[in-house]
Amino acid sequence: MTSAPLSTPAQARVDSWTWAVRIFKTRSAAAAACRAGHVKVNGVPVKPAHSLKPGDEIRTRVNGSERIVIVERLLTKRVGAAVVPQYMIDKSPPPPDPQLTALLPHRDRGAGRPTKRERRETDRLLGREGLPGHEA
Incomplete structure (x- = not known):
């Protein structure tokens, strides 16, 4: 049994629609965004x-990730996850490869600025060694 509304509303607010298609967990989070x-x-x-x-x-x-969606149909009430693709086209880029992100150095929040040595290691890893402003 689907939980799709019987009629399409004439208009929908952006905060209500993004909450209804499950981009945000709450409508207040959508409004705050x-x-x-x-x-x-x-x-x-x-x-x-x-x-x-x-x-x-x-x-x-x-x-921290970007979502790009195209509105297919308007909606004001939250629907089940299985019904959401009827209301939008998801054009979001794929998430970054976890193996690639594991290679990047991680600094704990509040650890301060990186040292010169840490910055050079990061530049070497990201391939920015010869770029202007990134001289070794």
Whole structure:
């Protein structure tokens, strides 16, 4: 049994829609992301009450990764995860390879600035040795 609404609403707020299609866990988190400028509709940062229409491109920053979705149909009530693909086209880039990110050096939060030696090791690893401003 699907939980899809019977009719499509005439308009939907961006915070409500992003919550309904499970981009954000709560509507208040979606509204806070809009107010912080982390949600863009067609390349323009929007407020939580911005009205959406089918075909709009939404770019959001969630947990450090970028989500890019195209609005297929409008929706105001949260639906099951199995029904979500009917309402959007997901154009998000794939997540970074965990093996690649494991190679990057990790600094604990609050550990201060990297030492000259640590910075040179990072530059060598990222292939920035010969670039201007990255002389050894």
